[in-house]
Amino acid sequence: MSVLIPCIIAGGAGTRLWPVSREAMPKPFMRLPDGMSLLQKTFSRASTLPGVERVLTVTNREVVFRTQDEYRQVGTPRIDLDFILEPFGRNTAPAIAAAALHCARLYGDDCLLLILPADHLIQDQGAFEAAVQQATVLARQGWLTTFGLLPTRAETGFGYIEQGPALGEDGYQVARFVEKPDADTAQAYLDGARHLWNAGMFCLRAGTVLEELQTHAPEILHSVTQCLAQSQVKAGTGGLQVELDADSFAQVTDISIDYALMEPSTQVAVVPCDIGWSDIGSWEAVRDLRPTDQQGNHCNGETVLHDVSNCYIDSPRRLVGAVGLDNLIVIDTPDALLIADAARSQEVKVIAQQLKRQGHDAYRLHRTVTRPWGLYTVLEEGPRFKIKRIMVRPGESLSLQMHHHRSEHWIVVSGMACVTNGEEEFLLDTNESTFIKPGRTHRLTNPGVIDLVMIEVQSGEYLGEDDIVRFTDIYGRAPAAALG
Template structure:
């Protein structure tokens, strides 16, 4: 019987509850909301003790694959990364993870975790994992029930029953998000918050899912057995995975199974589902104001500021959220998460680019950021990682001028290869075949000035590419 827990980290979702910082192309699980590391990285570090946890499995969207690798490398953790060809909600994602875990160990015990949650007490969390392990080995599907810190109406609840094994108890009922008065009743009656994290034997989870939706389990299992490989990723078969029914694991299994159990945990948990949640988890001054970035407060209380660079000054206001990115500013009431949801719905109609795109675009070789746009020109800051290189490419409608401001560039220009140092530049004419590489040990940073009749990203003809995009 397996004594090692296999972490399965679900990080393929895209949300805008923390707009404008969180966007479709860079959702909140990859953002450093509370320091230098993202919640995705903190989740992996939380399950990195080799005495308790095995090699992690990560399931993510194809669009995030290089972000996942970059953030794994930053914390020195290796994992198996499964790529969903399309989003099908948490049910099929967890089935895929369980089926893949069985290819490594038929008796695998899997811990399914959301990548965008915060746990402030990692020791308490590890203790709960040890308590859940024996019950999962015995055939229970164990959810982590968080001891409520307040009567929250933004979480689902679990009504616990009798003891099953040690601290683990049976589940009498899962209940949806309540109104404020009902939430107070639930807290008084000993209900737990439903954290949405689970531990189970992979075979048990698949059997319970198969009992309610055998076709989807077969399709997702086929997607795993027929998976391909690409640059070290496991690419789930698109036809099989895409045919599975999209549904959450709660609706598919947890609300139907007789094997549900709950382990109580008090670990400073939050799903960081709103800017208010970010404020609650942040350090504050004596007036309750929190800031990430440059902020000055005068006669203001219980405000939350997040800024990418611009100084934010607040005077004579209370209970506000102010978030500043390079292309958007949010000013919102601290207590109205539903108001932000309505606002983002409206933005998706009138300005969809600010909910989907991000000023800083990540690529497998590094990143670029637009600094200035005109009718016939664009200025970008390009950063290339040590050893990274862009595709061999050409453009039909634009020329480019590169000025190196940090590091050393190796430039291929038609039949010529040239080294360009700091404070040097090179011109790329329209139609020239070219490539940019970083042969050095530090980041390469350059300013790119584009001029031409069309400056869209689709004016890139890739001739050769390390990342198979040509």
């Protein structure tokens, strides 16, 4: 029997959930009330399906180490992990084409890909498993199978799938895909009971999707094939990493799988399902996941409220006082505050888009930034100085590097540091320090068994994170605009 390989598509910045979701820490890493991230929930849901022994993840190469950390926290004792690492996003059609080519080459044309977005919430695992079982039956018969969600309201924010003729007991042929409708059309769809929400989840036989791409989107298939031929493949214990070649991937058309393949193909089936699904597409959707008090408020953090109702306030680090408010979203992070009318929470993306156009760091980064060796937090910055708290996990190491325009002063707060400073290599204990001049090569390593925590004081005429020249790096990273 053909093997089932879940393929988690982890792209996009989740701009509607700014300021928590950002380009370098996107929506799949958001924690839900139970402490698990959306990515962890997706991985757990996929990896525990009957018969699954391997999970493939397509994600940006800048977040692969964080993704691996998230998976390790869930536990991966029997699951092999493959990764396809994109240098930048090119939408879902190239991502799925790369996944199909990768799996067909290594595991055969008959293997089945279960395509799952990394940032959706599914709360009924039993119903999900039953829907997957139905979808695999259709996929083995040569259908490009999608999952249609039974609508619960006249929703104008989702695309729809119109059901065609029945395909036995397992699903229906798709009559057509429909773009996001207006309110009257959405109500007619709900009343007619023939339209389903399009969740963007698929079950596809690898050989079939490649044949259909050759028919309907040959330029996508050709360009992705060329890209894979020029890409680096790294084999490790328990899986592979394919790092897509940036130059050739830039030539691939940016297009969704719906437009490139699902809409023009006549070989598309749909499995109707009710699986407790949410795309967590706005702060209003996040609010709906949490219980409220008698006034309809949910507060995370310390608050003092007077005549406040139906508000969602998330401020874990700072006291919030509020008077005379109704139906607002308040999200407070160390470097950005969002205040929005809950009914217009979809428009938060406009703020994120404007920040991106301005080149503002608050679009891309939090004050705390995850790196493969640990993390750093910007504590304070001003003209010609920046102060960071750096945490390096046991056994991990920053790259051997150099800065042209800044000096750095390192002070160990806890743990032990092994420091390379020019031609010298030495150990620093708690409360000891070293000074690194501009232009001097240096490296920081944690040789101990506990976290290394240190304070870094940067001084200089330019303190941008792109002032870095890497010489060697144990994580195989090319020079990039990032610390360490």
